[in-house]
Amino acid sequence: MTKPISDELIAEANARELVALEEDYTALGRKLARTGIDIDRVKDRIAGFSVAVPSWGAGRGGTRFAKFPIPGEPTNIHEKLEDCAVINQLSRLTPRVSPHFPWDKVSDYKALREEAADLGLGFDAVNSNTFQDQPGQAQTYATGSLSSTVEATRAQAVEHNIECIEIGRQLGSTDLTVWVGDGTNFPGQQDFARSLDRYLEAASEVYSALPDDWRMLLEHKMFEPAFYSTVINDWGSSILAAQELGPKAKCLVDLGHHAPNVNIEQIVARLHRFGKLGGFHFNDSKYGDDDLDSGSINPHQLFLVFNELVEAELNPREGFKPSYMIDQSHNVTDPIESMLSSAEAIGQCFAKALLVDRDALHAAQEANDTMMAFQALRRAYNVDVAPILAKARVEAGGAIDVLATYRASRWRDRKAQERKAVGLGAGIV
Ligand code: LRH
Ligand code: MN
Secondary structure, three states, rough: OOOOOHHHHHHHHHHOOOOHHHHHHHHHHHHHHHOOOOOOHHHHHHHOOOOEEEEHHOOOOEOOOOEEEOOOOOOOHHHHHHHHHHHHHHHHHOOOOEEEEOOOOOOOHHHHHHHHHOOOOOOOEEEEOOOOOOOOOOOOOOOOOOOOOOOOHHHHHHHHHHHHHHHHHOOOOEEEOOOOEEEEEOOOOOOHHHHHHHHHHHHHHHHHHOOOOOOEEEEEOOOOOOOOEOOOOOHHHHHHHHHHOOOEEEEEOOOOOOOOOOOOOHHHHHHHHHOOEEEEEEEEEEOOOOOOOOOOOOHHHHHHHHHHHHHHHOOOOOOOEEEEEEEEOOOOOHHHHHHHHHHHHHHHHHHHHHHHOOHHHHHHOOOOHHHHHHHHHHHOOOOOHHHHHHHHHHHHHOOOOOHHHHHHHHHHHHHHOEEEEEEOOOOOO
């Protein structure tokens, strides 16, 4: 297996942190034991936890105004896999990559799968793209894709999604994420019901092409690129569409795809209640679909989402196997550093959710003891779980201080010597 960062460098960096980590872990273990929690059991859950990274997040992202590339950023899927391998080698939390087509198109997917495996990586859900026109494309998606009024355009979009399934099969994926930007900018531009019916008819053709063990993850989004209405705009439209399509259709929750202050953790509980919770695109936002680093703006919300996921594990519904994926746009940081920091934030929120005294919480809920119910969550949220994640990481060959070790590797500087410069531009990739 190819390791982008030398084990010696990681061991050397860890040697400076080990004694302090052991002290912190032991102290936290004693504290948690006083409330009947076995810290090693939480550590083992973290060791088994993972979140996929987006191939499109390995490069600098941008907005419609501009994108500011950095020297040494990846220019193709091969270099993106190298960088994703760095994130996984240091964090031990991100062994899968979620690819996007045609952005990650290659001629030999079997070879790509082997290349990733040699880097210790596998592939998570594949993402289709019917929100951009490709050179030489027959039908434009300017007025929609799966919901387009133009039959040939819907057929083209269906065909592309089926092609993504075929690619995913070669990569070892079992999920297809379908996000369509279809919608309108003017009242009256399209009929809400007929648009949805066209989407459902076309999506059902994609659904019929799913292998038996595959799922189709419908990703709702309130707005952008459409700014008056979006065909799959919220969890309601998404769950109704998923129920209409069939048992292999589930709903994917991108945290940034809701109006400010929407109670996303309640949406998670609802989707789970009806057996339609398929997965997540983790990120954070303050205003719109800002695609900021997970936990960077509202870590408490991320904790509350994981609190619902731990409750869901205790009340499983058929097919409960949510895909955890990051979906961010790194406009001002080194993408590797952002994904290292985000994977840590996500892992920490899962660990904090595991520390909630569920019996005390449920008893207080039944007794309408509001303050003690809230305190059951807040006590867990206030625990600094960093030693648990660091312990799980170092035991798996990762770095105790992931950012310091990454910087000590001088990876980006080395890649700036090797990789060609990325041109100026705008947009997400
Ligand atoms: C849409 C979205 C979707 C991806 C794209 C890169 O906003 O969240 O998941 O296809 O970002
Ligand atoms: Mn997304």
